[in-house]
Amino acid sequence: MRIAILDDYQNVARELADWDSLDAELHVFTEHIADEDELVRRLAGFDVVVAMRERTPFPESVLSRLPDLRLLVTTGRRNASIDVAAARRHGILVCGTGYVSHPTVELTWALILAACRHLPTELRAMREGGWQSTLGVGLRGRTLGVLGLGRLGSQVAKIGQAFGMRTIAWSHNLTPARAAEHGVTAVSKDELLASSDVLTVHLVLSERTRGLLGAAELAAMKPTALLVNTSRGPIVDTDALVRALRDGVIAGAALDVYDEEPLPADHPLRSLPNAVLTPHIGFVTRDTYEVFYRDAVADIAAFRKGEPVRVLEP
Numbered sequence: 001m002r003i004a005i006l007d008d009y010q011n012v013a014r015e016l017a018d019w020d021s022l023d024a025e026l027h028v029f030t031e032h033i034a035d036e037d038e039l040v041r042r043l044a045g046f047d048v049v050v051a052m053r054e055r056t057p058f059p060e061s062v063l064s065r066l067p068d069l070r071l072l073v074t075t076g077r078r079n080a081s082i083d084v085a086a087a088r089r090h091g092i093l094v095c096g097t098g099y100v101s102h103p104t105v106e107l108t109w110a111l112i113l114a115a116c117r118h119l120p121t122e123l124r125a126m127r128e129g130g131w132q133s134t135l136g137v138g139l140r141g142r143t144l145g146v147l148g149l150g151r152l153g154s155q156v157a158k159i160g161q162a163f164g165m166r167t168i169a170w171s172h173n174l175t176p177a178r179a180a181e182h183g184v185t186a187v188s189k190d191e192l193l194a195s196s197d198v199l200t201v202h203l204v205l206s207e208r209t210r211g212l213l214g215a216a217e218l219a220a221m222k223p224t225a226l227l228v229n230t231s232r233g234p235i236v237d238t239d240a241l242v243r244a245l246r247d248g249v250i251a252g253a254a255l256d257v258y259d260e261e262p263l264p265a266d267h268p269l270r271s272l273p274n275a276v277l278t279p280h281i282g283f284v285t286r287d288t289y290e291v292f293y294r295d296a297v298a299d300i301a302a303f304r305k306g307e308p309v310r311v312l313e314p
Helices: 036-043 084-089 102-116 119-127 151-162 176-180 189-195 215-219 238-247 286-304
Strands: 002-005 025-028 048-051 071-074 093-095 143-147 166-170 198-201 226-229 252-255 275-277
Touching (some): 048 286, 071 286, 084 093, 102 119, 102 226, 102 275, 102 286, 143 151, 151 166
Parallel strands (some): 002 025, 048 071, 143 166, 143 198, 198 226, 226 252, 252 275
C-alpha cells in the first residue's frame, strides 16, 4: 500500500502518529500543490491520500484521473473541497477524523486582542528600538456580535462575557431560546451589523453563506468596528473588505482565512495597516494534529481490514 500525506507544511505528520504500524510506503508532501495536472501527476500510483482539511481540493476533475486511489482521508469531520459523490462514483471511499474546536476559539481571541491593542505595530516597534505609539481599545462594556452561535461561536461568546462584553448573535436558524442558553441575545442581522463593536464569524461555508458579508453589510457596521473571520474566507467578500479597510468604512479586520490559500504574496490584504493576518492557523496545534493523524492511521487500518470507520456520505 502506498500512502500520500498532503500539505504537511510543518513536516510533523510522521512524528505524531504510528504510521509504521501500517507497514506501508509513506510519502509526505510538505509543499502545497496548487495545479490540478501536477497534483494528478504527483499522486499517480497512490492507494491512499490523507488530505489536510481543505488545503487541496479534490473535485471530479482530479478524482477521475486517479485510478489507483481507493481511500481518501480528510482530517476533520467534513471537507467542502472534496466531491464525495464523485469519489463514490469512482470507487473511492472518503473517511474523516476527529476534531477539537478549542484551538480555533483561542486563536479568535488572540486575533481580537491583537487587533484591539495594535499588537503587530507595537511588537514591531519594540524590535526596532521604539516605544508605544498606538491607543488601544478596551473590551469591557462593548458589544460582541457573533455571526453563527454554534459549537465555536458559543465558546467565543462565553469568553466575551468573561471580558464583560454584551453578547449578541444572529444566524439564519438561531432562535431566542437557543441564544439564551448561552447567555446571548438573539438579534436581527441588521441589528447585529449596526450594534457590534467586534463582529466575529463562525458559520459553515455554503451557498447560503458565501458572500454573506459584502459591501452593503460592511457599510452597515460602525466605523469603529472590528471584523474577525476564523471560519472561511469566502463568507466575506474580499474585494469589498479591502475597499472598506482602505476607505475607513470599518476600523479594522483580523483574519485567519482567505478566498485563496496560501494567500498570494502580493495580495492587497497584506499591505493594509488595519488588517491583522494569520496564515489559517486556527486549527494548527499539536493537540489537533495528534487527533488528525492518529485517526487517519486508524481509518487506513480499518479500511485495510474491510471495516471502514468515519465514512463520509455524499
